[in-house]
Amino acid sequence: MTTETATIGVVSHGEFEHPDPISNQVFGFWIYILSDLVLFSTIFAAFAVVGHHYAGGPTGKDLFNLPYTLGETLFLLFSSATYGLAMLAMEGNRRNLVLVWLLVTFLFGLGFITMEVSEFYHLIRAGDGPSRSAFLSAFFTLVGTHGAHVSTGLLWMAVMMVQVVTKDLTPAVQSRLIRLSIFWHFLDIIWVGVFTVVYLMGVI
Amino acid sequence: MERAGAGKASLKAYAAGFFYSIALTEIAFWMVMHGERTLPRWVVVGGIFLAAVVQILIHLHYFLHLDRSSTVRWNVLALVFTVLIITIFIGGTLWIMSNLHYRMM
Numbered sequence: 001m002t003t004e005t006a007t008i009g010v011v012s013h014g015e016f017e018h019p020d021p022i023s024n025q026v027f028g029f030w031i032y033i034l035s036d037l038v039l040f041s042t043i044f045a046a047f048a049v050v051g052h053h054y055a056g057g058p059t060g061k062d063l064f065n066l067p068y069t070l071g072e073t074l075f076l077l078f079s080s081a082t083y084g085l086a087m088l089a090m091e092g093n094r095r096n097l098v099l100v101w102l103l104v105t106f107l108f109g110l111g112f113i114t115m116e117v118s119e120f121y122h123l124i125r126a127g128d129g130p131s132r133s134a135f136l137s138a139f140f141t142l143v144g145t146h147g148a149h150v151s152t153g154l155l156w157m158a159v160m161m162v163q164v165v166t167k168d169l170t171p172a173v174q175s176r177l178i179r180l181s182i183f184w185h186f187l188d189i190i191w192v193g194v195f196t197v198v199y200l201m202g203v204i
Numbered sequence: 205m206e207r208a209g210a211g212k213a214s215l216k217a218y219a220a221g222f223f224y225s226i227a228l229t230e231i232a233f234w235m236v237m238h239g240e241r242t243l244p245r246w247v248v249v250g251g252i253f254l255a256a257v258v259q260i261l262i263h264l265h266y267f268l269h270l271d272r273s274s275t276v277r278w279n280v281l282a283l284v285f286t287v288l289i290i291t292i293f294i295g296g297t298l299w300i301m302s303n304l305h306y307r308m309m
Contacts, residue, residue: 030279034286041290045297070233077225080267084218185267189260195229196256200236204248 022175029179033186040190043145044197047138055133060202063128069199072115079108080188087181095169099161106157109150116147139198146194149187156180221266228259
């Protein structure tokens with residue numbers, strides 16, 4: 001396994017346009033992101049099929065509060081922008097600024113997750129949990145999968161803040177920060193699909 | 205250094221992407237919250253899906269820095285292939301399930 005990786009590394013240096021290992025790592029991570037996109041597309045497809053099967057239970061119109069969803073959306077959008085500022089600080093090799101923007105991004109992301117967990121909590125408390133109808137099963141699966149991704153991203157971000165402090169902005173740490181940025185922006189893109197298909201279409 | 209999928213970042217690009225995204229989000233929510241009473245349904249549905257597609261392209265361009273340059277060609281090619289797969293998945297699922305629904309009525 002080690003020799004194989006080394007061989008591929010040598011070949012890619014010679015024949016392909018991937019001069020630095022970070023580009024290779026980022027490309028590999030991009031392939032993972034695309035496979036995650038396929039995962040989300042299957043959940044979107046499931047929601048599209050059963051999204052109107054309410055089983056006599058509440059509909060999107062009864063459950064969704066659009067100003068609340070708009071607030072969640074803005075949290076995620078602001079966090080995407082502040083992560084961009086962290087990347088700019090990283091390129092300028094300004095370690096403390098990177099930490100500040102990572103922390104701001106983390107707090108915006110935490111705000112998003114807190115709002116989502118609170119929404120889930122109130123739905124389940126009111127008896128409108130995932131077992132209520134096919135629509136709610138699909139809703140909790142889709143929005144919950146996105147929320148699980150955001151939570152993982154937050155955990156990753158916390159680890160990166162520790163690494164920036166303890167290891168400084170080494171090439172390895174920079175590579176991880178770049179990949180986290182792709183992950184984070186990707187989650188914002190998925191959320192655009194979620195608020196359009198689930199919340200806005202659910203209320204119309 | 206130019207890096208595939210994460211190169212050419214600039215403050216201007218992030219600011220532009222951020223403001224376009226805010227604008228498109230506000231337009232989409234406004235159309236559903238306030239425009240629904242005056243606008244016909246197909247305009248609202250078409251409008252929010254158009255706003256979503258444009259916003260996704262804005263994110264890809266300004267936040268993920270995907271464009272037609274050669275440094276990110278493989279990233280874009282892989283994305284295009286994935287979009288094809290997704291179209292087959294979602295389109296095929298809806299087609300099959302609606303057909304099944306029709307036959308079982």
